[in-house]
Amino acid sequence: MNEKIRKILDLAILAPSGENCQPWRFVVSADKIKVFNIPERDNSLYSWGQRASNLAHGALVENIIIAASNFGYQADLKLFPDSTNLGFVAEIVLKPDSARPDELYRLITERCTNRKPYKRSPLSKDQLMILSAVDFEGNRARHKFVVEETDKKELANMASANERVIFENQRLHSFFFNHVNWTKTEDDRKSVGFYLETLELPPPAKVMFKVAKKWSAIRFLNKIGFSKMIAKANSQIYACAGATGVVTIDDDGKENYFFAGRLMQRLWLTVSSLGLSLQPMAGALFLALHLRHEDDKILSALHKGVVLHNYQRIQEIFGVQGKTVAMMFRIGEDGQPSARSSRLPVNVIEEN
Known part of the structure; x- marks a missing residue:
């Protein structure tokens, strides 16, 4: 070759x-x-x-x-x-x-994912101008940002609904933990999934996380609101950002998602060029995509309602009603992540 x-x-x-x-x-x-x-x-x-x-x-x-x-x-x-x-x-x-x-x-x-809390101070006008100018030929995908604290908090709360669903739905719980690599040796061997250290968990949370991989333990812990506590903790981290952004496309077609990926990559590389960090917050978006096309019984009526309501609210906050929100993310200043996945x-x- x-x-x-x-x-x-x-x-x-x-x-x-x-x-x-x-x-x-x-x-x-x-x-x-x-x-x-x-x-x-x-x-x-x-x-x-x-x-x-x-x-x-x-x-x-x-x-x-x-x-x-x-x-x-x-x-x-x-x-x-x-x-x-x-x-x-x-x-x-x-x-x-x-x-x-x-x-x-x-x-x-x-370029890499950084799940640490970022500084809350809004991105500068120059930073936003540079990021807003990111583009590639065709304009098949677009992006927008919000920097207002109230919007960032509300969006963080909606993004964290994904974690609540994960810890309340056995199928999603199994899917998530099947992708966690608990040691560097395991991560190097599998080279698929994410290494535990990339989650940026504090020591007490790591211990609890290992307990939480057992569905029987989660069922018991949820009786005292564990899933809601996890969602709240993640929401607080997601709100730590200089800006929250989305990539939008005209519809759910496969070509449009491809173009969204192209734009997202150029945007992420530009974020890195500015010395900033980025974390995708797209789980809830992809659950909403599933629910827009599949009427199944895998998710409860409660979870379906929360996911679809939050998706609509995300569209409203960014003023992109009628568009597909293909990706949501937070940007901010923090430094380097603790680890990378193989x-x-x-x-x-x-x-x-």
Whole structure:
């Protein structure tokens, strides 16, 4: 394989994905990179229609486009090029190009999730101006921010409803804890899911967290309001931000989620360039997406009502009624996270 393409792929797989599931594989020829979905990596309630994976693929391809520019290539993208193969996400043709490399290239290895509390002071006008200007061709996805304290608190409370549902629903509880890697050795071995230390839990909470992985224990603890306490604690952390933002798209189509992922990646890399941190808060959004398309009995009537009401309120706060909110996140100043989760090696087949 061309060494430059190998380096591009090594950088591409540093893209974020839900639960660090990394739902991608590659087929490479002389000047082409084909990206394929691995649907079994995420069959949860959070990935209706594989939309969470579509978003991750957008971030992955944005990394490819950015990295290619550093190695003297223009990346021409064909999205979902084969209607008979829904798992064929994208084909990227690399062409020699002498244009200046994308300045975000150096941030690909720096970008990571930081779940620590951030400073509450609003982002500066200059920071907001730079972040608001982030874009890519086509305008198929857009983003907005709020910095008012009351809005940040309300949005934090809505985002934390995801944790309440996790600790009150056995299926989601099992899904969540199946993705927790408890030691660095386990994280390095699995390279999928998230390492416990990335959750930034204080020592007492770590002990309680290990107890909470047992559903029988959670059922008992919920009698004294444990799930609500977890949601409240997370809400307080989510409210610690200089800004809360969303990425919106016109509808729930897979192409739009792909473009949302591209925009989200460029935005996150720009956040990193400013020395700021970012944490996605999208669990409740993807539950709402599921409920908009599936009428099942996995979630209780109470949980369905909370999730859908909160989603509507998020739209109202940002003034994006009629749009799909594909991602929500908080941005702020804190420093480096305590740890990072491991990654799988590049999954690639060479094609003649």
